[in-house]
Amino acid sequence: xxxxxxxxxxxxxxxxxxxxxxxxxxxxxxxxxxxxxxxxxxxxxxxxxxxxxxxxxxxxxxxxxxxxxxxxxxxxxxxxxxxxxxxxxxxxxxxxxxxxxxxxxxxxxxxxxxxxxxxxxxxxxxxxxxxxxxxxxxxxxxxxxxxxxxxxxxxxxxxxxxxxxxxxxxxxxxxxxxxxxxxxxxxxxxxxxxxxxxxxxxxxxxxxxxxxxxxxxxxxxxxxxxxxxxxxxxxxxxxxxxxxxxxxxxxxxxxxxxxxxxxxxxxxxxxxxxxxxxxxxxxxxxxxxxxxxxxxxxxxxxxxxxxxxxxxxxxxxxxxxxxxxxxxxxxxxxxxxxxxxxxxxxxxxxxxxxxxxxxxxxxxxxxxxxxxxxxxxxxxxxxxxxxxxxxxxxxxxxxx
Numbered sequence: 262x263x264x265x266x267x268x269x270x271x272x273x274x275x276x277x278x279x280x281x282x283x284x285x286x287x288x289x290x291x292x293x294x295x296x297x298x299x300x301x302x303x304x305x306x307x308x309x310x311x312x313x314x315x316x317x318x319x320x321x322x323x324x325x326x327x328x329x330x331x332x333x334x335x336x337x338x339x340x341x342x343x344x345x346x347x348x349x350x351x352x353x354x355x356x357x358x359x360x361x362x363x364x365x366x367x368x369x370x371x372x373x374x375x376x377x378x379x380x381x382x383x384x385x386x387x388x389x390x391x392x393x394x395x396x397x398x399x400x401x402x403x404x405x406x407x408x409x410x411x412x413x414x415x416x417x418x419x420x421x422x423x424x425x426x427x428x429x430x431x432x433x434x435x436x437x438x439x440x441x442x443x444x445x446x447x448x449x450x451x452x453x454x455x456x457x458x459x460x461x462x463x464x465x466x467x468x469x470x471x472x473x474x475x476x477x478x479x480x481x482x483x484x485x486x487x488x489x490x491x492x493x494x495x496x497x498x499x500x501x502x503x504x505x506x507x508x509x510x511x512x513x514x515x516x517x518x519x520x521x522x523x524x525x526x527x528x529x530x531x532x533x534x535x536x537x538x539x540x541x542x543x544x545x546x547x548x549x550x551x552x553x554x555x556x557x558x559x560x561x562x563x564x565x566x567x568x569x570x571x572x573x574x575x576x577x578x579x580x581x582x583x584x585x586x587x588x589x590x591x592x593x594x595x596x597x598x599x600x601x602x603x604x605x606x607x608x609x610x611x612x613x614x615x616x617x618x619x620x621x622x623x624x625x626x627x628x629x630x631x632x633x634x635x636x637x638x639x640x641x642x643x644x645x646x647x648x649x650x651x652x653x654x655x656x657x658x659x660x661x
Contacts, residue, residue: 269388269446269449270388270389272442272445272446273384273388273389273442273446274389274396274399275442276340276439276442276443276446277381277384277385277396277399277400277403278399278400278403279403279438279439279441279442280340280344280377280381280400280439280443281381281400281401281403281404281407282403282404282406282407282410282435282439283344283347283407283432283435283436283439284347284374284377284378284404284407285374285404285407285408285411286351286407286408286410286411286415286432286435286436287347287350287351287370287371287373287374287432288316288371288374289408289411289412289489290411290412290415290428290429290432291312291313291367291429292313292412293411293412293415293416293428294415294416294419294425294428294429295309295312295313297419297424297425298312298363298425301425302360302363303360304360308360308364311364312364312367314607315364315367315368315371316371316374316375316603317603317604317606317607318368318371319368319371319372319374319375320375320378320599320600320603321600321601321603321604322372322375322600323371323372323373323375323376324375324376324378324379324596324599324600324603325379325462325596325597325600326376326596327339327375327376327377327379327380327592327595327596328379328383328460328461328462328589328592328593328595328596329462330376331380331383331592332589332592334450335447335449335450336380336383336384336387336450336588336592337443337446337447337448337449337450338447338450339376339380340377340380340384340443340446340447341440341443341444341446341447342373343373343374343376343377343380344373344377344436344439344440344443345373345440346369346370346372346373346376347370347373347374347377347433347436348433348436348437348440349366349369349370350366350367350368350369350370350371350372350373351366351370351429351430351432351433351436352430352433352434353366353369354366354367354370354429355426355427355429355430355433356426356430375599378599379592379595379596379599379600380592380595381400381578381595382397382578382581382582382591382592382594382595383588383589383591383592383595384588385397385400385582385591386582386585386587386588386591387588393529393579393582393583394525394526394527394528394529394530394579395525395526395529397525397575397578397579397582398521398522398523398524398525398526398575398579399522401521401525401574401575401578401579402518402519402521402522402575404521404575405514405515405517405518405521405575406518408514409511409514409515409518411432412510412511412514413511415428415429415431415432416428418431460585460587460589460590460592460593460594460650460651460654461593462593462596462597462600464593464654465593465594465596465597465650465654466597466601467654468650468653468654469643469653470584470594470644470648470649470650470653471594471597471598471650471653473640473643473644474577474580474581474584474594474597474598474602474644475597475598475601475602475605476602476605476636476640477577477598477602477637477640477641477644478577478598478599478601478602478603478605479601479602479603479604479605479606480605480633480634480636480637480640481571481573481574481577481637482574482602482603482605482606482609483605483606483608483609483633484545484570484571484573484609484630484633484634485571485574485606485609486606486607486609486610487609487610487612487613487626487630488513488567488571489510489514490609490610490613490614491610491613491614491617491626492509492510492513492564492567493506493507493509493510494506495552495556495623496509496510496556496557496560498623499556499557499560499623500557501557501560509560509561509564510564512561512564512565512568513564513565513567513568513571514568514571515568516564516565516568516569516571517568517569517571517572517574517575520569520572521572521575524537524541524572524575524576525575525576525578525579528576528579528580529579529583533645534645535641535642535645537576538573538576538641538645539638539641541569541570541572541573541576542570542573542634542637542638542641544566544567544569544570545567545570545630545631545634545637546631546634546635547566548563548566548567548570549567549627549628549630549631549634550631551563551566552567552623552627553623553624553627553628556623570634573637577598577644580644580645581594581595581598583647584644584648584649584650585649585650585651586649586651586652587651590649590650590651593650594650612629613626613629613630616629
C-alpha cells in the first residue's frame with residue numbers, strides 16, 4: 262500500500278467513526294425532550310406521533326435512493342452531502358419557532374441520516390474489502406455510542422445551557438466535526454471512473470437473499486424499536502422510579518457498546534456464523550421470559566441480556582458487506598435491506614402499545630415480542646451461508 266493510499270484509508274476510517282457517531286442523535290435526541298418540545302409548540306398527540314415515526318419514513322424513502330445517488334454523483338460526495346443535510350436540519354430545528362418548519366427540518370436531518378446509514382456498508386466494502394468485520398465492528402460501536410450519548414446527554418445539556426433547543430442544537434455542532442473528513446474525501450470521486458449501475462433496488466427485491474436480509478433486519482429492528490420505546494415504562498410499571506428506569510434503559514443500550522467492537526469480527530472469522538447469530542438472538546427470548554417472571558428483582562440481568570440481543574443489528578450490517586461481491590451490490594443490498602426492514606419495524610412500538618393497553622400489563626406484549634423473535638433463527642441460518650446477491654441476479658428463480 263502506498264503512502265497516499267494509507268493516508269486515504271486512515272482518513273476514511275476517521276470519517277466513518279465520526280459519521281457513525283453522529284447518525285443516531287438525529288433520530289433519538291428528540292425523545293428525552295419530547296415533552297418540552299410539545300409544550301413549546303403546543304403540539305398535538307397526532308403530530309407528536311408523526312414526529313416519532315419520521316425515522317422510519319426517512320429510512321424507507323431516502324435510504325432507498327442512496328445507491329442511485331451514489332452511482333450518479335459519487336459515494337463520497339453523497340456522503341458529504343448527507344452529513345451537511347443532517348447539520349442543516351439539526352441546527353435549523355433547534356432555532357425555528359414554527360411547528361411545520363420544525364417537522365420539515367427534522368425530516369431533512371433524518372433524510373441525511375438515512376442516506377449515510379445505507380452507504381456505510383458500501384464504503385467499508387470499497388475501502389476495506391479484506392477487513393469488513395473489523396471496520397464494521399468499529400463503526401457500529403460508534404453508532405451505539407452516539408445513540409447512548411444522545412439518550413443520556415440531551416437532557417443534561419438542555420438543563421445546563423437553558424432549554425431543549427440547546428440540547429438538540431448541540432448535536433448539530435458535533436455533526437460539523439463529522440463533515441470535515443468527507444470534505445477532503447469528496448474530491449476522491451473525481452479520480453474514480455463512473456461505472457454504470459449493474460445492481461438495482463428492484464433487482465435485489467427479486468432475490469431470496471435480498472428478501473431474507475430485509476426480513477431479518479426488519480424483525481430485529483422491530484424488537485429494538487419496541488424495546489427502546491417501551492421498556493423504560495415497563496420498569497416504571499414494575500415499581501422503579503423514572504430515574505432508575507432510565508438508568509436501566511441506559512444499561513440495555515450501553516451493553517451493545519463494548520460487544521459491538523468484538524462480535525462482528527468474530528462473525529467474519531467464524532467457521533460457522535450461525536452459532537454466533539443464534540447465541541445473540543437467543544438472548545431475546547431468555548430476557549423476555551425473565552421480564553415476565555421477575556421484572557423488578559432481576560431487572561439488571563434482563564436489561565443486559567436484551568441488550569445483547571440488540572447486537573443482531575451490527576451483525577446484520579456485517580452480513581450486508583459479506584453477501585455482495587462489489588461495493589455497488591453492497592449499496593443496493595443495504596438500501597433494500599434497510600428501507601424494507603424499517604417499514605416492517607415501524608409496526609413494533611405501535612403493536613406493543615396497543616397490546617399493552619388491551620391486556621393491561623406486560624406479559625402479553627412480551628409474549629408477542631418473544632414469538633416475533635423466533636423466526637430470526639431460521640432466517641439467520643439462511644443468511645449465514647456464503648452466497649452473494651449478484652449471483653442470484655443471474656440465475657433463474659427456480660435455482661435461487
